[in-house]
Amino acid sequence: MKRTPILAATAVAALSACGAPSDASVANASGAAPQAKPMTKLKAAKTQPSTMMASTPGAKEFADLAAKNDAFEIAAARLALAKSKSAAIRAFATKMIAAHTQATARITRAAAAARPAIVPDARSTPDYDAKLAELRGLNGAAFDRAYVAGQIHEHHAALSLFQLYVAGGDVPSLKAAAVAIMAVIEGHVAMAEALPK
Numbered sequence: 001m002k003r004t005p006i007l008a009a010t011a012v013a014a015l016s017a018c019g020a021p022s023d024a025s026v027a028n029a030s031g032a033a034p035q036a037k038p039m040t041k042l043k044a045a046k047t048q049p050s051t052m053m054a055s056t057p058g059a060k061e062f063a064d065l066a067a068k069n070d071a072f073e074i075a076a077a078r079l080a081l082a083k084s085k086s087a088a089i090r091a092f093a094t095k096m097i098a099a100h101t102q103a104t105a106r107i108t109r110a111a112a113a114a115r116p117a118i119v120p121d122a123r124s125t126p127d128y129d130a131k132l133a134e135l136r137g138l139n140g141a142a143f144d145r146a147y148v149a150g151q152i153h154e155h156h157a158a159l160s161l162f163q164l165y166v167a168g169g170d171v172p173s174l175k176a177a178a179v180a181i182m183a184v185i186e187g188h189v190a191m192a193e194a195l196p197k
Helices: 007-014 059-083 086-113 126-136 140-168 171-193
Strands: none
Touching: 007 140, 059 086, 059 126, 059 140, 086 140, 086 171, 126 140, 140 171
16 A cells, blocks of 8 residues: 655644643654644644645554544643633533544544554654644633634544545544544534634
8 A cells, every 4th residue: 555654744643533642752654753833834724634645544554643633632622621711612622522532442442453453653743742832832812713723724634534544444443433533523623613713
């Protein structure tokens, strides 16, 4: 199966499953140490996927990307609960913690059912670490704007990843999990786009 490198190290960041991010820097899926890009540079392209993959990722790469994204989503949502005064954003963040925790569990079970079994790697990436650091440094309306823009961006990227895997993935248990989670991600995109900006 042909694989393409993930661009801008955000591919690792954008594409689904959960856990708490670590502070350790991790090389991207191509093996190169990515350069972190501040979230502010992503705001203009907030609806563009974090990753550009020309072909379907392999099962391990898909499971890892999903796990890293879920971990990031949970960490970002926890920040939103701590920092945002917006009831709508806080409600969204609460839903993200629950949904991405469930997605992580589903991907983990599906990966374990693969033969050979796959163990998703949810460790954070330099890109996700930079995005979280940026969010930590913001307050009030600036935090809310950055969080919402990031959520729109990351959920579009996750949707793109899941669509690729559903269309061409090679592990039936992961494809089934991806189909189920993809429907949830579509709902998250709509919810994120409806948040106050």
